[in-house]
Each structure stands twice: as C-alpha cells, then as structure tokens.
Amino acid sequence: MRRLFGYEERSAALFLAPVMAVLMGVAVFPILYSLYLSFFRIKLTRPNRTPFVWFDNYTDLFTNDLFWVSVARTVTFSVVSVSAIAVIALLVALLLNQDFRGRRILSTILLVPWAIPYVANALMWKWIYDSGYGALNGILYQMDFIDKYMIWLGDQEKTIFLIANAFVWKEVPLATILLLVSLKSIPSDLYQAARVDGASVWQRFVHVTLPAMKPGFMLVMIYETMMAIRHFDLFFILTEGGPGDASHVLSWHIYVETFRNLSFGSGAAMSYVLALVTFALSYTFIRTLGRKV
Amino acid sequence: MSDKTLTQPGGIDYRRRQRLARLAQTLVILAGAIVLTIYVLAPVTWLVSSSFQTEAEIVSVPPHWIPDEPTLQNFEAIFSATEEEEITYETRSGQDPASGGFIPSTAKNLLPAMWNSFLVATLVVILNLLVGVPAAYALAKIRFWGRDASVYFILITRVIPDIALVVPFFLVIKNLGMLDTIGSLVLTYLAVTVPFSVFILVQYFEGLPDELDKAARVDGCSRFQALVRVFLPLSLPSLVAVVLFTFLTSWNEFLLALMFTQTEASQTLPIVLAAFTSDFTISFSFINAAGVLAIVPPVIVAVIFERYIVSGLTAGAVKG
Amino acid sequence: MARIRFENVEKKYANGFHAVKDLNLDIQDKEFLVLLGPSGCGKSTTLNMIAGLEEVSDGRLMFDDMLVNYTPPHKRDVAMVFQSYALYPHKTVYDNIAFGLQMRKAPRDEIDRRVRDAAQKLEIAHLLDRRPSQLSGGQRQRVALGRAMVREPSVFLMDEPLSNLDAALRISMRAEIKELHQAMQTTFVYVTHDQAEALTLADRIVVMRDGVVQQVGSPDDIYERPQNTFVASFLGNPPINYIDGTIEVTDSSTARFVRGDLALTLTEATARKLADCNGREVRLGIRAEDVDETAQGGEGSVIRGKVNSVLPVGSDQFLGFDFYGEELFFRVGKDLSHRLGDDVALSVDLNRLHVFDKDSGKTLIW
Ligand SMILES: Nc1ncnc2c1ncn2[C@@H]1O[C@H](COP(=O)(O)OP(=O)(O)OP(=O)(O)O)[C@@H](O)[C@H]1O
Numbered sequence: 001m002r003r004l005f006g007y008e009e010r011s012a013a014l015f016l017a018p019v020m021a022v023l024m025g026v027a028v029f030p031i032l033y034s035l036y037l038s039f040f041r042i043k044l045t046r047p048n049r050t051p052f053v054w055f056d057n058y059t060d061l062f063t064n065d066l067f068w069v070s071v072a073r074t075v076t077f078s079v080v081s082v083s084a085i086a087v088i089a090l091l092v093a094l095l096l097n098q099d100f101r102g103r104r105i106l107s108t109i110l111l112v113p114w115a116i117p118y119v120a121n122a123l124m125w126k127w128i129y130d131s132g133y134g135a136l137n138g139i140l141y142q143m144d145f146i147d148k149y150m151i152w153l154g155d156q157e158k159t160i161f162l163i164a165n166a167f168v169w170k171e172v173p174l175a176t177i178l179l180l181v182s183l184k185s186i187p188s189d190l191y192q193a194a195r196v197d198g199a200s201v202w203q204r205f206v207h208v209t210l211p212a213m214k215p216g217f218m219l220v221m222i223y224e225t226m227m228a229i230r231h232f233d234l235f236f237i238l239t240e241g242g243p244g245d246a247s248h249v250l251s252w253h254i255y256v257e258t259f260r261n262l263s264f265g266s267g268a269a270m271s272y273v274l275a276l277v278t279f280a281l282s283y284t285f286i287r288t289l290g291r292k293v
Numbered sequence: 294m295s296d297k298t299l300t301q302p303g304g305i306d307y308r309r310r311q312r313l314a315r316l317a318q319t320l321v322i323l324a325g326a327i328v329l330t331i332y333v334l335a336p337v338t339w340l341v342s343s344s345f346q347t348e349a350e351i352v353s354v355p356p357h358w359i360p361d362e363p364t365l366q367n368f369e370a371i372f373s374a375t376e377e378e379e380i381t382y383e384t385r386s387g388q389d390p391a392s393g394g395f396i397p398s399t400a401k402n403l404l405p406a407m408w409n410s411f412l413v414a415t416l417v418v419i420l421n422l423l424v425g426v427p428a429a430y431a432l433a434k435i436r437f438w439g440r441d442a443s444v445y446f447i448l449i450t451r452v453i454p455d456i457a458l459v460v461p462f463f464l465v466i467k468n469l470g471m472l473d474t475i476g477s478l479v480l481t482y483l484a485v486t487v488p489f490s491v492f493i494l495v496q497y498f499e500g501l502p503d504e505l506d507k508a509a510r511v512d513g514c515s516r517f518q519a520l521v522r523v524f525l526p527l528s529l530p531s532l533v534a535v536v537l538f539t540f541l542t543s544w545n546e547f548l549l550a551l552m553f554t555q556t557e558a559s560q561t562l563p564i565v566l567a568a569f570t571s572d573f574t575i576s577f578s579f580i581n582a583a584g585v586l587a588i589v590p591p592v593i594v595a596v597i598f599e600r601y602i603v604s605g606l607t608a609g610a611v612k613g
Numbered sequence: 614m615a616r617i618r619f620e621n622v623e624k625k626y627a628n629g630f631h632a633v634k635d636l637n638l639d640i641q642d643k644e645f646l647v648l649l650g651p652s653g654c655g656k657s658t659t660l661n662m663i664a665g666l667e668e669v670s671d672g673r674l675m676f677d678d679m680l681v682n683y684t685p686p687h688k689r690d691v692a693m694v695f696q697s698y699a700l701y702p703h704k705t706v707y708d709n710i711a712f713g714l715q716m717r718k719a720p721r722d723e724i725d726r727r728v729r730d731a732a733q734k735l736e737i738a739h740l741l742d743r744r745p746s747q748l749s750g751g752q753r754q755r756v757a758l759g760r761a762m763v764r765e766p767s768v769f770l771m772d773e774p775l776s777n778l779d780a781a782l783r784i785s786m787r788a789e790i791k792e793l794h795q796a797m798q799t800t801f802v803y804v805t806h807d808q809a810e811a812l813t814l815a816d817r818i819v820v821m822r823d824g825v826v827q828q829v830g831s832p833d834d835i836y837e838r839p840q841n842t843f844v845a846s847f848l849g850n851p852p853i854n855y856i857d858g859t860i861e862v863t864d865s866s867t868a869r870f871v872r873g874d875l876a877l878t879l880t881e882a883t884a885r886k887l888a889d890c891n892g893r894e895v896r897l898g899i900r901a902e903d904v905d906e907t908a909q910g911g912e913g914s915v916i917r918g919k920v921n922s923v924l925p926v927g928s929d930q931f932l933g934f935d936f937y938g939e940e941l942f943f944r945v946g947k948d949l950s951h952r953l954g955d956d957v958a959l960s961v962d963l964n965r966l967h968v969f970d971k972d973s974g975k976t977l978i979w
C-alpha cells in the first residue's frame with residue numbers, strides 16, 4: 001500500500017540532490033580515487049609508466065624510516081598542542097563563564113586569533129621567533145633571561161614546541177567557545193545543591209563542573225586532535241620540516257613525497273592512512289553529533 | 294566598630310571573610326582577564342607595530358616596541374607596486390643584507406591576490422547557500438526514508454582531512470586542465486565548507502518549531518514554498534553565520550591554494566604572503582605590512598559579527 | 614463540504630511505533646467531531662493524517678469519494694489551528710491571516726475583504742499591523758483561528774487549540790468556537806484531552822486509547838452509556854467508582870448485584886439484559902454524582918460506608934468513602950456536614966448503574 005517515494009521522499013530527494021552531488025564530487029570521489037591511486041606507482045616524472053603495484057606503496061611506507069619519524073613528530077605535536085589547548089581553553093572558559101564587566105569585550109578580543117589566516121599567523125610567529133630582530137629574543141634579552149640572541153626555530157629540541165605554541169594560540173579561541181557551551185549548559189541548581197551540601201569552590205569544580213563538562217570536553221579534544229594531526233600551514237612557513245627532521249610531520253611528509261618527489265602513488269597511500277586514522281579518531285565525534293541531529 | 298559587634302562568639306568574622314573571598318575572586322578575574330588580553334593581543338600588536346616601522350628601525354636590537362617615527366611607507370609600497378616599476382627605498386640601500394631592501398617583484402601580486410581571494414570566497418559562499426539551505430531544511434523538517442543515513446554521510450565527509458584530498462584533486466584538476474584557475478579553488482573549497490554549513494543550518498532549522506512548517510503547508514505551501522516563504526526569512530542569523538564561516542575559511546585557506554595555483558591568475562592572498570616569507574631578500578617591515586593587510590579584513594568581520602560567529606560555531610562545530 | 618472516511622487506516626512511524634490501529638471512522642459533512650483520549654493515544658496523529666502532514670501507512674483515507682492517501686497538505690482543502698498557534702513570527706497579523714489565501718492566489722481585494730471580515734468577527738481588527746510577539750496568548754489564539762477561518766476550508770482541524778489559555782478564557786473561547794462552527798457550516802475535527810471541552814462542543818466524540826478507537830458516539834452516549842471501563846473512567850469528575858461483585862438473577866426481569874452486605878436491585882431493563890448472567894463476576898460502575906443522601910431510597914439501593922475524607926469543591930463536596938478497603942468518591946450537597954469516621958448511607962440511582970465484564974471491561978448492558 002505504502003509507496004516507496006511519496007511526496008515527502010520526493011521533495012527531500014530534490015532538496016538533497018545538490019548537496020549530495022557536490023559531496024560525491026568533491027569528497028567521496030576523491031577519497032575513493034585516492035584509494036585507487038594508492039595501488040599504482042605514479043611518478044609524474046614518468047607519466048607513461050604507472051604500473052599497478054598492489055600494496056607496495058603501503059609496505060614501502062611502513063618500512064620507510066622517515067615515515068615513522070614523521071608519525072612520531074605528528075604524535076608529539078598533537079599531544080603537546082592538544083594538551084596545551086585543553087588546559088588553556090578550560091581556564092579561559094572558566095574565566096569567561098564568570099559575570100564581570102568587560103567580559104563581552106574580552107570574548108570579542110578572543111576571536112582575533114581564530115579569525116586571522118593561518119598563513120598570517122605563521123608569518124607573525126616567524127617574525128616573533130626571528131633570530132635577528134624578533135620579539136622573543138628582544139623581550140628575553142631585555143629581561144636578562146638570555147645574554148645573546150638565539151636561533152629559536154633552528155633548535156632541534158625546541159622547534160616543535162614553538163610551532164605548537166603558534167598552533168595553540170590560534171586554536172584556543174575555538175576550543176574555548178565550544179567549552180563555554182557545555183559550561184553554560186550545567187544547570188545552576190546543581191551548584192546550589194552542592195553548595196548546600198557544603199562543597200567548597202574547588203570541590204564544586206571537581207565534583208560538579210568537571211563531570212558535567214566531560215562529554216563536551218571530549219568532543220572538543222577529538223576535534224582539536226583532528227585539526228592537529230592534519231595541520232600543514234605552520235610547518236610549511238615556519239620550518240619546512242626542519243631543522244633536520246625535527247618538524248617533519250606527516251602532512252609535511254605527504255607534501256614532500258607528492259609534490260617534491262612527485263610520487264603520487266605513495267602520496268595517495270599516505271593520505272589514505274591519514275584519512276583512516278582521522279576517521280577512527282572521529283568515530284565518537286560522528287556518533288555523538290549524528291545522534292544529536 | 295560595627296565589624297566588632299558582628300564578630301561571632303567563635304571569633305570568626307564571617308562578614309569580613311566573605312568580603313575577602315569576594316575581593317580575592319575579583320582579583321583572580323582581573324588577573325586572568327589581563328593575562329588573557331596580553332596573550333591574545335601582544336603578538337598581533339607586535340606585528341602591527343613593526344609594520345609601521347622603517348627598515349632602519351625594524352632591525353634595531355633590542356626591538357623598538359613602539360615605532361619612534363611611525364611610517365606608512367610599507368603600505369604605500371604595497372599599494373603602489375605595479376607591473377612597470379620596481380620600487381626600492383633609498384633608505385634601505387646599504388642595510389643589513391639579511392633584511393634585504395627590495396620590494397619583491399611579487400609585491401605587485403598582492404592586490405590581485407586579494408581580489409582573487411575575494412572572488413573565490415564570494416563564489417564559495419554563494420554555492421554553499423545554494424546547496425546548503427535546501428539540504429538543511431530537508432534534514433531538519435522532512436522525515437523521509439534515509440534521513441539518518443544522509444546525516445551520517447554528511448558528517449563523515451566533514452572529517453575527511455583536506456590533505457587527504459590533495460593528491461586526487463590535483464590529478465583530476467590537472468586532467469581537466471583547470472590548474473591555476475579560480476574554478477579549481479572554488480570546487481575544492483566546497484569540500485571543506487559545505488558539510489560545516491549544512492550543520493550550522495540544520496541546527497538552526499531544527500530550533501524552529503515543527504508546527505510552523507505544518508502551518509505553512511496546511512496554508513497551501515509546497516515544501517519548496519514553505520522553505521522560501523517561511524523558513525528563509527526566519528533563518529537570517531544562521532545564514533549570516535554560514536556566510537561568515539564560508540567566507541573566512543575560503544579567504545584563509547592555504548593548502549589547496551598552494552597546490553592548484555601557480556600565477557597571479559589564481560593565486561590567493563595566503564599564497565602571495567607565504568611566498569614573501571620564504572624570500573630572504575624581502576624586508577620584514579614589508580612582509581609585516583602585508584601580513585597586517587591579510588589580518589585586517591577577517592578580524593574586522595569577526596569583531597562586527599561576534600554574536601553570529603559564536604552562535605554559529607556552537608551550533609555547527611561541535612556542540613558539547 | 615467534506616465527508617471524511619477512514620477505512621482500516623494504520624499509522625506506523627518510522628521508528629516502528631504503531632500509533633493508530635485499524636481506524637474506521639466516517640466523519641459526516643458539517644459535523645463537529647471531537648477526538649478525545651489521554652496523552653499519546655494518537656489523536657494528533659489522526660488529525661495530521663487528515664491534514665496530510667503524516668502519511669497513512671495502510672488503509673484508505675477518503676475525502677468524499679476521493680482517495681487522498683498520497684495528497685500532500687497543500688493540495689487538500691484543509692485548515693488547521695495548532696496548540697502553539699504557530700503564527701509566522703516575521704509576518705504581521707494581517708499577513709498571517711492572509712497568507713493561506715495568498716498561497717491559493719485569491720484576488721487581492723477578496724483577500725482584504727475576508728481578512729478584515731474575520732478580524733472584525735474575532736475582535737482583532739485593531740491588531741492587524743502587529744507582529745505575533747506583540748500579542749497576548751488569547752489574541753494569538755484568535756489570530757490562529759482567523760488564519761484558518763478566512764480560508765473557508767472544507768475541513769477545519771484543531772489540535773488542542775485552547776490548552777494554552779487560562780481557565781476563564783478557555784471557557785469563553787469554547788462558546789466562540791461553537792458559534793464559529795455554526796456560522797461556517799463545515800466539517801470540524803477537534804482534538805482535546807479535556808472531557809468538558811469534548812462534551813460541550815461535540816456532535817460526536819471519538820474516544821481513543823493507545824491508537825485504538827474505544828467508542829464513537831454523541832456526548833450523551835459516551836457519558837451515559839460507556840462501552841467499556843476505559844471510556845467510563847475517562848469521563849466524569851471525580852472518576853466513576855467501581856465495585857466488583859456478582860450478579861444474582863431471580864427471574865428474567867429481576868436481578869441483584871451482590872457484594873458482601875451490599876445488594877443492589879437492578880432495574881428491569883438492566884435485568885433483562887443480564888438474564889443469562891447468573892453468578893457472573895462483574896464490575897459495577899457508579900458515577901460520583903449518581904447518589905443521593907437526602908431522599909433515602911428503599912432497601913436494595915443503599916450503600917453504606919465510613920467517611921474517609923471530605924473535600925469541599927465550592928458548589929458541592931466530594932466524600933471519600935471506605936468500602937471494603939476500597940476508596941469510593943461521591944459528590945454530595947455541601948450543606949450536609951460529615952466528620953471523618955462517620956458512618957453514612959447513600960442511596961444509589963439505580964437507573965444509572967453501569968455493569969461491565971470483570972475481565973474484558975466491556976459493558977454488559979448498553
Ligand atoms: N514522529 C514520530 N515518531 C515516532 N513516534 C511518534 C511520532 N509522533 C508521535 N509518536 C508517538 O505516537 C503516539 C501518538 O502520538 P500523538 O501525537 O498522536 O498523541 P496525542 O494523542 O496527540 O497526545 P497528546 O495529547 O500528548 O498530544 C505517541 O506515543 C507518540 O510518542
């Protein structure tokens with residue numbers, strides 16, 4: 001009796017057709033094409049010979065030391081920046097959750113790092129870290145922390161942390177705004193109840209605020225992790241993976257392999273690995289958001 | 294005096310204690326606000342300050358935090374750089390070679406690049422609205438077979454990393470002969486903007502009562518008319534949010550532009566900026582001025598539309 | 614003009630929930646039909662199916678002789694008033710009312726005439742330039758009514774249109790809706806879970822429970838001759854009292870209901886219906902108001918118990934009454950004073966007893 005395509009189905013199909021067409025074209029097809037490409041040895045320097053090599057690109061990848069270096073660098077970068085974002089954003093969110101004069105101005109100011117292009121952010125930090133005339137050297141020198149100017153980004157030990165700092169600076173606003181949502185959604189009678197029970201400020205924070213924020217906090221952290229492991233712009237402008245391989249992260253590795261070595265097959269294979277990792281990471285993210293909509 | 298009378302038998306002055314606690318709280322908030330403001334604004338301020346410094350001043354050690362004699366010459370250089378003449382500052386000859394002294398030949402690309410960025414961003418915004426609005430309405434208000442699957446599908450496309458799309462995009466675009474065109478950027482930017490736009494809109498439409506939709510349809514609206522005559526006029530805030538996000542994302546995008554653009558025919562602002570930073574002959578004051586130019590439009594937009602941005606972010610991005 | 618027929622209609626929601634089961638209903642042209650039932654019983658679902666807002670899963674839905682299962686709402690000539698009014702926030706009152714006509718491409722002056730006419734009738738003519746947010750709840754309600762009225766639809770649907778109003782306004786609006794029905798001469802289908810509303814407004818009432826129709830009938834039928842214990846309990850305030858007991862048939866025209874000391878003589882008409890029920894376990898229903906304390910009836914109509922609670926309710930009082938450990942509630946005059954623990958005897962109106970099967974709850978006498 002029931003028709004499979006009633007008026008509702010037909011109008012929904014019509015309304016969704018453009019978006020589906022676009023996403024098929026610019027997201028699904030490329031990802032599948034990428035999988036296909038990853039089974040070939042494609043060198044743009046040898047455009048006429050693109051042999052099918054099964055999983056060679058993947059096995060090559062996993063036996064390539066530089067790949068594993070890049071994985072290690074990516075992990076360091078992500079762990080450092082996401083933990084820093086978590087701590088800073090939580091503190092800022094707690095601050096902005098208070099009621100005080102100037103709060104609105106402060107939240108507007110906070111949008112500045114979010115709004116500026118990553119390239120401008122990179123350029124700014126490059127200038128701050130500059131070994132000759134940069135602000136970091138200047139300020140540390142004036143405060144007598146250092147007695148001569150340092151080549152900050154040239155220091156293998158410090159590079160990744162300095163890049164992470166630039167990343168954190170730009171990502172904190174977004175994380176804060178999202179955390180504020182889950183802070184604001186904690187019902188105030190929960191606090192009052194805890195207060196009546198004689199909980200101190202700290203106890204209220206640990207026993208009421210933190211547990212209530214946990215789901216929102218998890219989502220934000222997953223999101224930031226996804227952003228961190230795919231991040232490219234800062235590495236391109238600040239260090240180009242250097243010095244040595246100190247900031248040779250996965251996204252940089254993919255770029256070098258694809259566009260400097262022109263090995264599209266193995267570039268595709270690596271992209272695919274990254275996509276799968278992201279996907280696994282975002283499973284909770286997708287589930288939670290999907291259920292909410 | 295009155296304090297004394299209020300002192301409790303136990304010797305604890307509760308009122309005083311409470312006042313102290315409140316004072317402490319105010320101090321903590323004040324300190325936090327100051328630290329936050331400095332953390333956020335100091336780097337930007339330094340960039341802006343150094344863009345107003347002359348070549349001679351910018352290389353002073355230690356740095357001049359505030360320019361001695363602020364100058365607009367860096368900005369003038371950008372706006373007067375043309376194809377025919379390459380401008381050099383007399384003041385720069387004989388300076389430290391590391392800081393250079395030349396306006397790069399690419400400087401003339403800055404304004405066309407801004408135009409390209411603007412054009413790409415505008416087209417992406419329009420396409421996002423065209424495909425996003427009907428989709429969001431369908432997902433929010435029509436209960437059709439396959440709705441959940443569609444939601445998950447769009448969510449999944451949202452987490453695909455842009456860098457994973459670069460290789461296949463590049464080959465396809467190259468085969469289509471679209472390398473170094475604005476079209477290639479518009480197409481690929483859809484991948485990174487559309488899913489997000491749809492989510493902002495879906496969240497908003499879901500917030501509008503179902504009964505409004507029902508009333509419209511009983512009043513004689515087809516699905517399409519209900520969308521256009523009732524929902525669109527009500528969804529202005531979310532439309533603004535979508536326009537802002539899509540515009541900013543496109544304006545700021547770097548990775549895909551780096552892959553697909555080669556000449557000023559399609560290079561966007563981030564690409565030209567990035568090219569400056571890797572050119573050691575360019576003076577820092579010039580680069581910084583260019584950086585400031587890149588920062589100003591998005592920051593102005595963000596400050597003006599703060600409300601829409603915050604609500605849009607919380608609706609479309611994560612929502613805890 | 615429309616007669617609406619449900620033939621074996623089923624509604625299953627996408628999540629598998631079976632909201633309406635085997636619905637057969639014939640709504641006459643110009644009838645005022647009220648769908649009554651507890652929350653979640655499928656009233657709105659039924660109404661939405663008429664409007665076309667929900668698809669019919671199975672069976673046939675007919676407007677006159679046309680199958681409308683697949684007709685989308687904008688192609689059906691129906692108007693609807695919602696509980697939340699659902700006024701368009703971005704339109705003025707005038708445009709809210711005019712919208713339906715505009716969508717149907719009525720001529721401009723015709724629209725204007727009808728809108729002003731309706732506004733006049735509903736006494737909202739002075740509000741036409743306002744936005745919905747600038748109106749009170751009662752005014753919004755009128756605008757919603759006006760929006761449906763001007764359409765002059767062949768079916769007028771209302772989903773709990775009064776439940777957001779305060780008690781006094783609700784009662785005066787009830788009268789207006791009744792007038793509206795008389796003036797408009799169209800079919801009205803009205804959803805409510807308020808029994809008083811249903812009893813005042815309806816030509817016929819449909820009582821539903823868990824998606825199944827329990828009884829269809831005039832307000833009188835429904836109240837006086839409930840087909841089962843659910844319908845009997847759903848109407849009446851305080852709710853009907855039940856006493857379980859047995860039927861003792863003496864001959865074809867005399868029978869008694871017995872429970873312990875209590876023995877009620879049934880009327881002849883009732884007794885005839887129960888002629889072959891000797892010894893049967895039944896559930897007796899006595900409405901709270903069907904007792905009398907002043908004129909003591911004869912033996913065979915008296916029920917005795919101990920006063921448990923006294924609740925004055927303005928005009929009357931409710932007497933809580935302990936009967937074999939069960940609490941019965943009766944409505945008695947308020948000039949009688951009772952104290953807790955008093956023994957009382959009430960005489961029951963034997964013409965108004967309800968006898969139900971104990972297991973199925975179905976009536977045995979109507
Ligand atoms: N879209 C839906 N999907 C699944 N189940 C639904 C849906 N809409 C309603 N239901 C369920 O169907 C049943 C009947 O719903 P309906 O809205 O018709 O009830 P109702 O009689 O109008 O109740 P109320 O008096 O509370 O408005 C309810 O149990 C409800 O939970």
Ligand SMILES: [Mg+2]
Pocket residue numbers: 656657658772
């Ligand atoms: Mg309902």
